[in-house]
Amino acid sequence: MDRAEALEYLLNTQPLALATDFDGTISEIASTPELAAVDPRSRELLTRLADRLPLVAVISGRGVEDARRLVGLPGIVYLGNHGLERWEDGAAHVEPLALSYHVALRSILEAARPALKLPGLVIEEKETGASIHYRLTSDPAVAREQVISVLRDLTEDTGIQLVEGRRVVELRPSLDVNKGTALFDLLTRHPVRAAVYAGDDRTDLDAFTGLRRWGQQEGGRSLAVAISSPEMPAGLRQAADVVVEGVEGWADLMDALLIRLDAENEL
Ligand SMILES: [Mg+2]
Incomplete structure (x- = not known):
């Protein structure tokens, strides 16, 4: 699918949810984890998307407090440590097990x-x-x-x-919790009919699986976006519906999505 087809496919069925990985997806990979920072354009786009969409989420391997501190946006959901930790509606939850x-x-x-x-x-x-x-x-x-x-x-x-x-x-x-099960649970708890998820790494394959399972089970439309990089893991490209070039490519896709959402509002 190219970008235009992907947007068409997603926007045909709403409400839409958008979820994104953090490192390598809305933040360039830094030499150490503490040095990572959200790409300013991605943050601006997520802020605007959170105003328009019923659900925006960041799903990271980082601890949830770490992800929340780095992204710094209120009004979105954070899933941390591959879904074992969650911050939603002002409260933190940890998988008790x-x-x-x-x-x-x-x-x-x-x-x-x-x-x-x-x-x-x-x-x-x-x-x-x-x-x-x-x-x-x-x-x-x-x-x-x-x-x-x-x-x-x-x-x-x-x-x-x-x-x-x-x-x-x-x-x-070793629990049956990963980015995919966490994304599946999150989507089923919200009244959305379409969902897009973007990620750059091996554990994002789990998220793609959870996204598809939700689409099949709930009859929703799902779009898996792979972020390409020189370190792109095997299988990610093949598992994705759309491949974009780095953090910037994902920001471009979010930008195009916003333009379309804004255009619909003006009709
Ligand atoms: Mg990543």
Whole structure:
């Protein structure tokens, strides 16, 4: 589908929901997670979309408070740590089962630290998980192997799983919760008939699956948007309905959507 066809398809059926990943989608990938910032144009577009659409959501692997602080927009929903954490209508929710993994997570990290003293390795602790970023190490391929081999042993039989992303290995509770199940739940709770989701990484494939499942089950229209990048994971392009070029390409698509929504309002 090209962009014009995608917009036509979506806008034929309303109300419309828009959901987006954070890192690599509305924010350029930064060398460390703390340095990431929302692309100003994307923030402006999301602000305007939140005024016009009944549901706008940011779905991130980051902790929900972190995502909310970085995006900084009221009136939208935040799903954090791949759906284990949610901020909606002024209140934070954490998947209760995830909290029971807190002790196991902390002890795995504690045991892993001595073996993971690589220069440039960044360990990000979250309420219900952790991310080990190896982007800044001198040899990321070697660092990845080392991180995985250390964590694979330590997580065995703990109920904690390893999930990979763009130059990151994540520790997550082995629960049936991911970006896709969280997006599915979110959409079914809102009276929308069409939904678009954009993402750049492996876990966004889950979101695409959840989006499609919602479309099939609820008879809604769904549009999966892949953000292309030099680090684009295998399968993302094939799984998407539309592929856009980087953060800027997604902003262009949101912009075109707004123009169409505004034009409809003026009729
Ligand atoms: Mg991302």
